[in-house]
Amino acid sequence: MIEIKAKKKYGDRIVLDDSFTFLEGKIYAVIGTNGSGKSTLLSILSKQLKNDTETFVYYGKIGYMPQSSYAFNLSVKNSIKIAIPDLEKSKTIKQDYYKFRINRYLRELDLEKISRKKASKLSGGETQKVALARTLLCRHDLLLLDEPTSAMDIQATATAEKVLNDYISEFNPTLIFSTHSVKQAERIADYVIFLKDGKIIETAPAKEFLENPKTEELKQFLQEK
């Protein structure tokens, strides 16, 4: 079980202040309007941001894909390749393993044709595909994805979700992802957390959550969606 009392304050403005519990091996979708604290939560869990109350301790391997992944001035293939862990670079078997995984993601995410193209010249959706492939290259115990498909079209989103599902079947990580798409939360997640002004308004299993919202805030949010 992953537990955290997350708090982040910028000046007088509290952007996140609540306790979160995540079951290992489960998938959580974090939804909410802009500024609700979704990205802050993921940044704290990924240790990019310091928690105001307590240091977040997690001993497993954490993988994190930020909301705006940087498109390096490298080829698409090399942009994915940089995620290969250094210690494993020297081992031939591992090298073959990563080579296989890179080629697989290039193929599955439809990046093969542009594998030699500079990543910095890609569209927003393509950049997210590269970032997703890079994040999924290694095995992670805790996978944190901040709006991983926000710039992708419907077809690319479906492809990315399939790749993500395959990864989950393969490694069974605890996945926490933020999204603006309620449908995506329903498709992928076991549980959904609805945040507003840095606080959990409602959390429940995905189906129950969407079919039977309990709070007025969530009802309103779902109506707007």
Added chain:
Amino acid sequence: MKLALQKAFELMGSNDPLLTNIVNTTLRMAFTSSAIALLLGVLIGLLVASHEFYGKKVIVIIMRTLMGLPPVFVGILLYLLFSGTGPFGSLKLIYSVDLMVIAQVVLITPIVAGMTETSMTPIVNKMRPTMKGLKLNGFKQFGLMVNEGKYQLISVYLFAFARAISEVGAVQIVGGNILYKTRVMTTAIALNYNTGEFELAMALGIILLFIALATNMVAAILQFGLWKKK
């Protein structure tokens, strides 16, 4: 001015051994010091740009202050340290090109570090979440940052080189302007001015400008190539 320009071309075409020696010493000193300063300064600049730590603002202010380090002050300081009676006198570096290079490294490194920090911070800030998320080691991060900032770093190097080749105060003091040993273009210009040979001083100044122009052209070609590849 016309006479100085004519004299400059005459000197360049004359294959004069003294001028050749001065130009060679100038280039050796400027390229060596700017290259060392580039390595050190980029490393410091990127370290500061890529890390958030307590007292960072103070470090940045100090770095920016050191960008204006007076060359004569550095010259005197190094003279006191490396002259016969100084603590490093036994190294016998006084009045040598090596000490002139050290003086220039002291002067230029803060400029390179400050300019690197300023020009790279916006880029590094965009890269940081991704690099941190991927748990990349320091070497990998450094390599990626240099790769992303190639265009900016060429400009930083040009500035460092310009400062190295045109500096006179510190190299005059620690080098001593010794003929066929430590005389460089700038100290030669200063000497000719002091002895009233304005025409020759101007001619040497024009040759110095040509050297700077040639370096800038190479850098511009490199930058243009990078820009096209982007």
